Amino acid sequence: MPETQPPLAGKLAGLTSSAIRDLLKLTADANIVSLAGGLPDAELMPGVRIAAAAESALRTNATLQYTESPGWGPLREVLAARESARLGRTVTIGEVFVTHGSQQALSLLAEVLLDPGALVVVEDPAYVGAIQVFRAAGARIAAVPLDDEGLRIDALEELIAAGQRPALVHTVSNFHNPGGVTMSPRRRQALAALAERYGFWVIEDDPYGELWFERPAPEPVASYSRSVIRLSSASKIIAPSLRVGWMVAPDRVCRAVELLKQGADLCGSALTQQIATELLADTAWLGGHIETVRTVYATRAGALVEAVGSRFGDRLRCSAASGGMFVWAEFTDGTDTTELLPRALEAGVAFVPGQAFAVSTAYTHAMRMCFTTAGPEVLAEAVDRLARAADRPAVVVAGR
Amino acid sequence: MPETQPPLAGKLAGLTSSAIRDLLKLTADANIVSLAGGLPDAELMPGVRIAAAAESALRTNATLQYTESPGWGPLREVLAARESARLGRTVTIGEVFVTHGSQQALSLLAEVLLDPGALVVVEDPAYVGAIQVFRAAGARIAAVPLDDEGLRIDALEELIAAGQRPALVHTVSNFHNPGGVTMSPRRRQALAALAERYGFWVIEDDPYGELWFERPAPEPVASYSRSVIRLSSASKIIAPSLRVGWMVAPDRVCRAVELLKQGADLCGSALTQQIATELLADTAWLGGHIETVRTVYATRAGALVEAVGSRFGDRLRCSAASGGMFVWAEFTDGTDTTELLPRALEAGVAFVPGQAFAVSTAYTHAMRMCFTTAGPEVLAEAVDRLARAADRPAVVVAGR
Numbered sequence: 144m145p146e147t148q149p150p151l152a153g154k155l156a157g158l159t160s161s162a163i164r165d166l167l168k169l170t171a172d173a174n175i176v177s178l179a180g181g182l183p184d185a186e187l188m189p190g191v192r193i194a195a196a197a198e199s200a201l202r203t204n205a206t207l208q209y210t211e212s213p214g215w216g217p218l219r220e221v222l223a224a225r226e227s228a229r230l231g232r233t234v235t236i237g238e239v240f241v242t243h244g245s246q247q248a249l250s251l252l253a254e255v256l257l258d259p260g261a262l263v264v265v266e267d268p269a270y271v272g273a274i275q276v277f278r279a280a281g282a283r284i285a286a287v288p289l290d291d292e293g294l295r296i297d298a299l300e301e302l303i304a305a306g307q308r309p310a311l312v313h314t315v316s317n318f319h320n321p322g323g324v325t326m327s328p329r330r331r332q333a334l335a336a337l338a339e340r341y342g343f344w345v346i347e348d349d350p351y352g353e354l355w356f357e358r359p360a361p362e363p364v365a366s367y368s369r370s371v372i373r374l375s376s377a378s379k380i381i382a383p384s385l386r387v388g389w390m391v392a393p394d395r396v397c398r399a400v401e402l403l404k405q406g407a408d409l410c411g412s413a414l415t416q417q418i419a420t421e422l423l424a425d426t427a428w429l430g431g432h433i434e435t436v437r438t439v440y441a442t443r444a445g446a447l448v449e450a451v452g453s454r455f456g457d458r459l460r461c462s463a464a465s466g467g468m469f470v471w472a473e474f475t476d477g478t479d480t481t482e483l484l485p486r487a488l489e490a491g492v493a494f495v496p497g498q499a500f501a502v503s504t505a506y507t508h509a510m511r512m513c514f515t516t517a518g519p520e521v522l523a524e525a526v527d528r529l530a531r532a533a534d535r536p537a538v539v540v541a542g543r
Numbered sequence: 544m545p546e547t548q549p550p551l552a553g554k555l556a557g558l559t560s561s562a563i564r565d566l567l568k569l570t571a572d573a574n575i576v577s578l579a580g581g582l583p584d585a586e587l588m589p590g591v592r593i594a595a596a597a598e599s600a601l602r603t604n605a606t607l608q609y610t611e612s613p614g615w616g617p618l619r620e621v622l623a624a625r626e627s628a629r630l631g632r633t634v635t636i637g638e639v640f641v642t643h644g645s646q647q648a649l650s651l652l653a654e655v656l657l658d659p660g661a662l663v664v665v666e667d668p669a670y671v672g673a674i675q676v677f678r679a680a681g682a683r684i685a686a687v688p689l690d691d692e693g694l695r696i697d698a699l700e701e702l703i704a705a706g707q708r709p710a711l712v713h714t715v716s717n718f719h720n721p722g723g724v725t726m727s728p729r730r731r732q733a734l735a736a737l738a739e740r741y742g743f744w745v746i747e748d749d750p751y752g753e754l755w756f757e758r759p760a761p762e763p764v765a766s767y768s769r770s771v772i773r774l775s776s777a778s779k780i781i782a783p784s785l786r787v788g789w790m791v792a793p794d795r796v797c798r799a800v801e802l803l804k805q806g807a808d809l810c811g812s813a814l815t816q817q818i819a820t821e822l823l824a825d826t827a828w829l830g831g832h833i834e835t836v837r838t839v840y841a842t843r844a845g846a847l848v849e850a851v852g853s854r855f856g857d858r859l860r861c862s863a864a865s866g867g868m869f870v871w872a873e874f875t876d877g878t879d880t881t882e883l884l885p886r887a888l889e890a891g892v893a894f895v896p897g898q899a900f901a902v903s904t905a906y907t908h909a910m911r912m913c914f915t916t917a918g919p920e921v922l923a924e925a926v927d928r929l930a931r932a933a934d935r936p937a938v939v940v941a942g943r
Contacts, residue, residue, distance in 0.1 A: 148770050148793055149710070149742045152658050155799050185604040194601040201594040204585040207782035243643060247808040254679075258552050275806040279654075310549070342549045370548050382607035384814040393548055399555050406675040407807070408647040414784040415812055 176525040178447075178512040179493040181320070183468065187436050188382045192428070193418055200417040208413060212404045213397060214241025214389070215416035221424045226373070226391050230366045237394040240401070243411055245350055245374040245388030246272055248400075249313075251407065252372065252390070253280035255399045256344050261310035264302070266294050268321050268471070268500035268509070270348065273313050285309070286502035289319065291463070293326025296333045303341060311344045317352040317360040318467025321500045321511035325465065328361045335367030345371040350379050350388075351467035353433050356441035360466065369393055377419050379468070380433050386412065387419040437466075444470065446519030447512060450526035455533075468515045473497075474508040478533055481507070486535055492528040576925040578847075578912040579893040581720070583868065587836050588782045592828070593818055600817040608813060612804045613797060614641025614789070615816035621824045626773070626791045630766045637794040640801070641811055645750055645774040645788030646672055648800075649713075651807065652772065652790070653680035655799045656744050661710035664702070666694050668871070668900035668909070670720050670748065673713050685709070686902035689719065691863070693726025696733045703741060711744045717752040717760040718867025721900045721911035725865065728761045735767030745771040750779050750788075751867035753833050756841035760866065769793055777819050779868070780833050786812065787819040837866075844870065846919035847912060850926035855933075868915045873897075874908040878933055881907070886935055892928040 200206045213219065219239045226234040242248040249272065257263065259281030265274055267286035277284060285307060287298045294314050303309075312334065316326045326334075338345045347364040352375070365373035376388040392400070404410070422429060444464040451461050451472060458478075462471040474480065480496040487493065497506025514522060600606045613619065619639045626634040642648040649672065657663065659681030665674055667686035677684060685707065687698045694714050703709075712734065716726045726734075738745045747764040752775070765773035776788040792800070804810070822829060844864040851861050851872060858878075862871040874880065880896040887893065897906025914922060 147739070148796075149656075149738075149744045151655055151796065151799055152661075154658070155655065155802075182609055185608045188604050188607040190601055190604045190607060193607065194598060197597045197601060198594060201590055201597060204588050204590045207588040207590060207593065207784045208585045209582055209778075209783040243808040246806070250807050255551055255555065256549075258554070261552075272806065272809070279803075279806055338549075339547070344549045378609075382814075383609040384607045384812045386808070386812045396548075396551065399551055402555075403679075406646070406672065406679055407650050408643040408786070409672070412784045412786045412812065412815055414782075415815060 175488060175491050175493050176517060176521055176528065177493040178514070178517075178522075178525055179495045180513050180516060181468065182513070182516060183379050183383065183436075184439070184516050187439060189422070189432055192422060192432075193382060193385075196418040196421040197414070199421065200414055206413045206417045210410050210413035210416065212401050212410045214239070214411060215413050215420065218387070218416045218420040218423075221420050222389050225423060226375075230363060230373070230391070232366075234391055235394070237397060238391050240390050240392065240397045241411055241416060242388045242390065242404075243386045243408065244378060244383070245348065245376040245390070247407070248374045248388055248390045249273055249346070249348065250276045250279075251400045251403050252346060252392075252396075253277055253282070254403050255396060256311055257282050258310070262307060264299060264309045264312040265502060266314060266319070266322070267502040267504055268497060268506055269502050270313075270315050270320050271500060273348065274502065277311075277313070282310075284502065286504070288504065289322045289324055291324055293319070293324050293330055294334065296330050296337070299334075299337065303337070308341065309343045311346065312338070313346045313348060314364065315348045315351075316364050317349055318354060318465065318469070319471075320351070320467065321469050321471050321495070321497075323462030323464060323467065323469055323471040325360060326364070331361060331364045332367050334364055335371055338370040339368050343370070347371050347373045349374060350376045353380050354437055354440060354468065355466040356437060356444065357465060365391060372396065377423065380429070380436070381419065381422055385415040385419050387416060440468070440515055443514040443517065443519060443522060447514045447522045447526065450523040454526050454530040459533075464514070468513055470512045470514060471497075472510050472512060474533075477508060479507050480510045483533060487529055487532040490528040490532040492525045492532065494529070575888060575891050575893050576917060576921055576928065577893040578914070578917075578922075578925055579895045580913050580916060581868065582913070582916060583779050583783065583836075584839070584916050587839060589822070589832055592822060592832075593782060593785075596818040596821040597814070599821065600814055606813045606817045610810050610813035610816065612801050612810045614639070614811060615813050615820065618787070618816045618820040618823070621820050622789050625823060626775075630763060630773070630791070632766075634791055635794070637797060638791050640790050640792065640797045641816060642788045642790065642804075643786045643808065643811055644778055644783070645748065645776040645790070646676075647807070648774045648788055648790045649673055649746070649748070650676040650679075651800045651803050652746060652792075652796075653677055653682070654803050655796060656711055657682050658710070662707060664699060664709045664712040665902060666714060666719070666722070667902040667904055668721050668897060668906055669902050670713075670715050671900060673748065674902065677711075677713070682710075684902065686904070688904065689722045689724055691724055693719070693724050693730055694734065696730050696737070699734075699737065703737070708741065709743045711746060712738070713746045713748060714764065715748045715751075716764050717749055718754060718865065718869070719871075720751070720867065721869050721871050721895070721897075723862030723864060723867065723869050723871045725760060726764070731761060731764045732767050735764055735771055738770040739768050743770070747771050747773045749774060750776045753780050754837055754840060754868070755866040756837060756844065757865060765791060772796065777823065780829070780836070781819065781822055785815040785819050787816060840868070840915055843914040843917065843919060843922060847914045847922045847926065850923040854926050854930040859933075864914070868913055870912045870914060871897075872910050872912060874933075877908060879907050880910045883933060886932040887929055890928040890932040892925045892932065894929070
């Protein structure tokens, strides 16, 4: 049938699926070990506990009805208590807003906080899902690099000194995706102080903070200033299919988000929110569960980093792998990771080239590896395959 | 604490909670019978069947993981079969996209189909949630009135003849919210023909189509043209807390929506989507369940209309109440429903004044009444109270 339908919006012209994403569709192949994903391990998710909570939630039909746009009341109460403990102050119900995963918080906040043309500072390399929503909101993007202490405050200060005035700074403060690093306490305090001094918002995007391996993550950036909006999520500590994320933000921000949430999707699911309520309220059980996840992930991260060290030596340098789900690695010998990817897939291993997360810097020689969904032996095998691929010369295709 | 945080986006200045919404917050009062809601009856929702489906869905951890942005595969298959039957043609998986309720379909489609300044035609009175998203997308809104046969095609033709070129026409084709009416087959065909002739999209928003009382709703507008995107939902036939809506749209529209869904919230819930899959696939059970809902709602609708007839006679004229959840009623004696509302609340009954749904016409004398959540006796009592309120003169407050 010929395409006789009306046109789509003009702005969609720039929105296309990336070449890398298309390439990575190949990783569904069972012969490929994928370090390219960004998923928590489903086998570690508490299915039995969730089933019991679902059964209990479904004893009343109240969990079948539409719920309030800011979230199921009992969940907001549990989250307020949890965040009060995390932030070291009383967080009120009015400051807690439940979203459909924390990605929705990002997308609604982009609408609430940004006028078209506003300047948003992101980290470089960046969480791609954040850039996507800021661009969709019509923002200008500036990038500030990361180092081992997280977002480089000196670079942000330089940008401000050069006359730039960000409306918003986005940071993944703990166990960065994709960079792996955690912002130091000193820098957290400095970022909060800059936010107050220059009147910008900070979004502290923290889905990984509880997945620490050796020591807990530092106090949240949000504990230093009310100009910092904190995002967190049940996806990495319980299960993504609850689609429960949340933000802690000033009441007037939450009320503005509420108006937009009504247009976006009316409300979340009272059913999955009640399941999340029961699991998050049972802090003793949850503590033990998260410790199990941490221990397993720590073993896997250690195995991956060790395998890289033993197979590559100084040729491929990894981030510290002190928590979260990702290791960021950079080739020191000029190996181009985008060129490496097709050979790696042929050898049976997938990763995401650094280019996919690049904002200002190209990250030609970098890559992101996810260690959550394979055991130590499989991870070691994956690194073996990667080494074999990296040792083969790039194929020169005739005519290109 | 003084407000020392940064500002919100300028465009939020126009977005405020309406006076009517604020007034209706009073309806939580247990002494007030609310006809103002827009909720299906939770008592009729299949809690036991949903609990069984949840138990079955949670036998595997696969339902705990992130799922694909267009929706859980098995659900899209069931929906493709269901919509193939409804549309009288083979609907492919690629044409089915699952959203977080059909409100999300509206909000993503507004982004995908509309350039800023595009003209959108809505019905008058209108579904408020649609106007909200079209305005947020920067569209210009034009209104075309309803009559007993639904959207007045002659008025749409006049608008086109006057040189207006809509990008999109939105219609609630069956058992309109708030108007109660259903578009006639003749008009459906005419609307589809206009869409093809003038190259505009139609969104056929159909959450209520299965809730017919005497005879099934006519063939969908979407059965006449591929320029018609059809939206439907499990919220009114199973339960809102599944947050399962869906659209049937050309593949290229679905792919564009997919890119935006990733930014909006990544994906839906594999858990609630698997529950929906099981219930929607069991067509024998579902048919029986929907018939029960229909029968109960038909009795309630009949009781409401009869009570209005017996208490008000010709003074208050109701729509036909042939399906759905709402009756639209208009005072023929000039009674102003916005002025009536505070007196009605005092008398112990709530409704939504027509003004809340007005686009071009004021609907000063109209009101929407929802008949789903109260039994016949309570509905009769509600109408009694309404009559008492309408018989009292308006209170003149000194100094106003």
